[in-house]
Amino acid sequence: MVNRKESLDLLKKLISIKSNYFHEKEIMEYCYDWFKNNDMNISYHYYTDNKVTDFSGINIIGEMKGSEEGPVLLINGHLDTVEECTGWSKNPYIPLEEDGKLYGLGALDMKSGCAAAMIALREFKKNIMNFKGKIIYSFVSDEEGPYGLGTNFILNDGLINESDIAIVTEPSSGFLRMKEPVICLGARGGYGYSIKIYGKSSHAATPEYGINAVDEAGKLIVELSKAIPVYDEKLGHSSHCVIEIEGGGAACSVPDNAEVKIFRHIVRGENKNTIKKEIDEAAIRCGLKGRYEVIFREAPLENADGFMPYVVDEKLLEIEILKDSIKKITSKEAEIKYFSSIGDFNSIASKLNIPVIIYGASGDNFHGSDEAVDIKSFYETVEVLYDFLVKYLAIPK
Structure with a gap:
């Protein structure tokens, strides 16, 4: 004993x-x-x-x-x-x-x-x-x-x-x-990543002349929340969680940049490519204006940027x-x-x-x-x- x-x-x-x-x-x-x-x-x-x-x-x-x-x-x-x-x-x-x-x-x-x-x-x-x-x-x-x-x-x-x-x-x-x-x-498993959204600045009194990156980020987040989770018979459903939203511009100006940080839990069959495709499809559905890029976090070692x-x-x-x-x-x-x-x-x-x-x-x-x-x-x-x-x-x- x-x-x-x-x-x-x-x-x-x-x-x-x-x-x-x-x-x-x-x-x-x-x-x-x-x-x-x-x-x-x-x-x-x-x-x-x-x-x-x-x-x-x-x-x-x-x-x-x-x-x-x-x-x-x-x-x-x-x-x-x-x-x-x-x-x-x-x-x-x-x-x-x-x-x-x-x-x-x-x-x-x-x-x-x-x-x-x-x-x-x-x-x-x-x-x-x-x-x-x-x-x-x-x-x-x-x-x-x-x-x-x-x-x-x-x-x-x-x-x-x-x-x-x-x-x-x-x-x-x-x-x-x-x-x-x-x-x-x-x-x-899971990956942490950021979506950077690039809009166009203009005076806040005439927002129609700009592209509000913060607004666009909000649209994309809403559309991502509608994505159908992938189901695994053992591991259950995939999921994503918005961790942080940053963005802004000069005083009284339309913000021309925003960044959304997300942690995405994945199940078998998912990887960085499927995550990127999910974001691209959400951007199309919500008619995202401006340019965006998806950035997976930098890894200290090879294949250490995520968890499979x-x-x-x-x-x-x-x-x-x-x-x-x-x-x-x-x-x-x-x-x-x-x-x-x-x-x-x-x-x-x-x-x-x-x-x-x-x-x-x-x-x-x-x-x-x-x-x-x-x-x-x-x-x-x-x-x-x-x-x-x-x-x-x-x-x-």
Whole structure:
């Protein structure tokens, strides 16, 4: 049986270390020392984005190699959090137990998943002398930032490319606001982009002599909202969200420029070309005046400007083993679901072309105030991960 108090103490320690994205050095050093103190293989991985963010970051990565040939399993998690939002009724950096929950920034997303993986990996190393294959474990920075730099640079540097399958311990139940155990077998993808609209300036008293770029932007936004979403039988519908509108001109003048920023969630079969076609068709339908251009955000690395959707085959052996472990530990059947948004799981699945399973704890308010993880669900996540590792990789005596 995994030591529950020790597991919760580790999670509390991780929550107490402030690690908003782009500020992960302290938590990386703590976790590096934790692995070293537990006699486990671990290394720092340093990276620098010179192209877009000018950010220099740190990941930690290690591995356990078995005595026989077998699958290479990747376990991945991010140690950063979003920025603190308003509305907290508790101190977000002082973990608080209350009514069966542990409150704190990152408690659910996803320091609970990282702590669960760390404890499960340590117990596996301590108790299992002979196993097949290899386990690679990576704990990364900047997943919550704009580009998922940590995992993308690990991929770019080829450090996890031998992986056959991956488990990302994001809060699958928490993502879907479910109390029951959930395995997510895929996720929608997405792209951030801007539409720049160029009009023609004139005096505000005679707007008919100009082309109001802000008005045209509004027409285009309305028409885009009428576009029929693409439906995927696993991932659901695609969607778009207007993030920001900017525009203007001189005082008492018709604005000659506007910019609309949009995040577009996509499903299988969609890509940058289908997004551009959707915009072109909307521009024609609304009779858009003036010139426009679609600009996808600049990427720090090749093929890192967006996130591709993916789906995992439900019939995989690993899914059956994980479901068995969940039933054994929780006495409940795991539900198979699909996540509606993006994360490092998209990058790993699309760039390595491997199955990526999302499994973690239940809880409330990820990316919101008073974020909390269900403590019982956290304990179960630790024990399920350990049981899965034993069932999947241990060589019977």
